[in-house]
Amino acid sequence: MWKMxxxxxxxxxxxxxxxxxxxxxxxxxxxKHGIDATHTEEPASAASAPASEAAPAASAASN
Known part of the structure; x- marks a missing residue:
């Protein structure tokens, strides 16, 4: 056991x-839970948007 x-x-x-x-x-x-923690997440409002609203916004941004 000690060998393991x-x-x-x-x-x-x-x-x-x-x-x-x-x-x-x-x-x-x-x-990390302080100011020094780095977050690369999107804001909750953009992440929780329905797909029907996100698709026109994405196509408008690419034009």
Whole structure:
């Protein structure tokens, strides 16, 4: 049983080392809920618009 634990720790260390060496932009801080959190979501009004209203707006924007 202790061999499995040691193997897991070694594997986890290797994974963290490889990810940090490849510049994978790892953020181990968990969820962000403050001003520093970046959001790329659309506003709720645009996301909740019915498809019938969204289609003419999209075709008008492409012209």
């Amino acid at each position: 634990l040691v193997g897991f720790v070694v594997f986890a260390a290797i994974v963290v080392l490889v990810l940090s060496k490849t510049d994978a932009n790892i953020d181990m801080g968990g969820e």
